[in-house]
Amino acid sequence: AGEIKRFLRDDGIIKVSRSLKQTANKIKYAQEDLAKELGREPTIQEIAEELNIDKEEIAMALESTYQPDYLYDVIHH
Amino acid sequence: MVEKNYMKVEFLSKSTNESFARVVVAAFASQLDPTIEELSDIKTAVSEAVTNAIIHGYEYNNDGIVIVEATIEGNRIEIIVEDKGKGIPDIKKAMEPFYTSKPDLERSGMGFTVMETFMDELIVESQLGKGTRVKMTKVFNSVVYKE
Amino acid sequence: MVEKNYMKVEFLSKSTNESFARVVVAAFASQLDPTIEELSDIKTAVSEAVTNAIIHGYEYNNDGIVIVEATIEGNRIEIIVEDKGKGIPDIKKAMEPFYTSKPDLERSGMGFTVMETFMDELIVESQLGKGTRVKMTKVFNSVVYKE
Numbered sequence: 001a002g003e004i005k006r007f008l009r010d011d012g013i014i015k016v017s018r019s020l021k022q023t024a025n026k027i028k029y030a031q032e033d034l035a036k037e038l039g040r041e042p043t044i045q046e047i048a049e050e051l052n053i054d055k056e057e058i059a060m061a062l063e064s065t066y067q068p069d070y071l072y073d074v075i076h077h
Numbered sequence: 078m079v080e081k082n083y084m085k086v087e088f089l090s091k092s093t094n095e096s097f098a099r100v101v102v103a104a105f106a107s108q109l110d111p112t113i114e115e116l117s118d119i120k121t122a123v124s125e126a127v128t129n130a131i132i133h134g135y136e137y138n139n140d141g142i143v144i145v146e147a148t149i150e151g152n153r154i155e156i157i158v159e160d161k162g163k164g165i166p167d168i169k170k171a172m173e174p175f176y177t178s179k180p181d182l183e184r185s186g187m188g189f190t191v192m193e194t195f196m197d198e199l200i201v202e203s204q205l206g207k208g209t210r211v212k213m214t215k216v217f218n219s220v221v222y223k224e
Numbered sequence: 225m226v227e228k229n230y231m232k233v234e235f236l237s238k239s240t241n242e243s244f245a246r247v248v249v250a251a252f253a254s255q256l257d258p259t260i261e262e263l264s265d266i267k268t269a270v271s272e273a274v275t276n277a278i279i280h281g282y283e284y285n286n287d288g289i290v291i292v293e294a295t296i297e298g299n300r301i302e303i304i305v306e307d308k309g310k311g312i313p314d315i316k317k318a319m320e321p322f323y324t325s326k327p328d329l330e331r332s333g334m335g336f337t338v339m340e341t342f343m344d345e346l347i348v349e350s351q352l353g354k355g356t357r358v359k360m361t362k363v364f365n366s367v368v369y370k371e
């Protein structure tokens with residue numbers, strides 16, 4: 001029974017944090033695909049159209065994988 | 078101790094800012110890590126209130142200011158959407174399902190009903206010529222907090 | 225025609241709101257249709273300014289208010305980060321690379337340098353005991369400028 005509960009909890013009730021990370025992954029793949037296709041970096045709008053979500057949603061999802069920039073990293077560690 | 082947080086955002090009454098407002102509230106509320114469904118309820122309600130401020134309060138005038146405030150206390154969020162627009166002459170009538178003052182624009186008249194359905198509490202205050210203030214609260218049942 | 229848009233957000237000086245501030249600015253800036261990298265530059269700069277307001281301006285006091293304003297005009301965004309905290313005694317010195325007044329907290333002293341690097345323009349104003357105002361602007365080259 002505990003296992004079923006865990007399954008339901010995992011599958012039926014998805015927390016926002018998890019869903020944002022999934023979206024961030026999709027954004028990463030879409031960005032790579034579009035870059036190949038277009039021969040340049042895609043814009044947020046182009047990625048948004050590919051994934052059929054608002055560009056503001058992209059801004060929010062990207063935050064779930066936010067890492068300070070390289071320079072910042074080097075300095076801080 | 079109950080965790081408390083507060084934010085207030087103001088923006089121009091342009092329809093491009095509707096999705097901006099939705100994401101601002103979602104980003105603030107997501108600090109509590111609710112379920113997707115709970116967050117989506119809030120986004121839907123905020124969307125209706127902000128759309129009302131833009132199309133009814135300011136009647137598509139782009140230089141009005143819409144104000145959205147949110148307060149988190151424990152697992153409860155209170156959201157206020159305010160405009161300094163034309164106000165509502167009869168709030169009771171405005172809140173009736175299917176009532177719309179703009180049937181020509183194919184409005185459904187279901188905005189307030191949606192807000193009531195998706196949130197736990199809804200209070201509408203308005204003064205003619207002064208503006209409208211919609212206060213909504215919701216408890217995230219998925220969020221456990223210690224008192 | 226130059227599309228103009230404006231927003232202002234205020235929030236408590238809690239470190240959990242750093243991430244919130246980044247999303248708000250990124251969501252607003254996304255109207256300019258930047259690349260992910262351009263968006264990330266802006267987030268990095270905003271993050272440094274907001275962190276400074278919280279840890280230096282308010283010295284980790286949770287009930288200060290941080291104000292972030294953003295204005296879009298054409299392909300240019302102007303961002304102001306403001307606090308009503310303790311202020312900076314010597315702005316020139318504060319802006320020098322590696323200068324930090326809190327070496328004990330393992331601060332890098334590179335915040336202002338990062339803002340300067342990732343944005344096109346940086347102006348810092350401050351008054352002791354009154355607060356600090358950081359104004360940054362950036363032009364997005366990815367933006368296809370439409371008449």
Ligand SMILES: Nc1ncnc2c1ncn2[C@@H]1O[C@H](COP(=O)(O)OP(=O)(O)O)[C@@H](O)[C@H]1O
Pocket residue numbers: 125129130131133134135160162163164165171172176177178179184185186187188189190209
């Ligand atoms: N912010 C507002 N300012 C002025 N009038 C409003 C506002 N919000 C709602 N109203 C009035 O209340 C009515 C009902 O609103 P709503 O239920 O959202 O339906 P709809 O927006 O589809 O008309 C609107 O038609 C309008 O007359």
Ligand SMILES: Nc1ncnc2c1ncn2[C@@H]1O[C@H](COP(=O)(O)OP(=O)(O)O)[C@@H](O)[C@H]1O
Pocket residue numbers: 272276277278280281282307309310311312318319323324325326331332333334335336337356
């Ligand atoms: N908002 C602010 N209020 C007061 N002092 C500030 C503020 N922002 C920066 N400072 C001062 O400027 C110095 C340099 O800032 P910065 O380059 O970000 O480095 P760091 O934050 O790592 O110390 C800080 O150590 C602090 O003394």
Ligand SMILES: [Mg+2]
Pocket residue numbers: 125128129187188189
């Ligand atoms: Mg409506």
Ligand SMILES: [Mg+2]
Pocket residue numbers: 272275276334335336
């Ligand atoms: Mg700093």
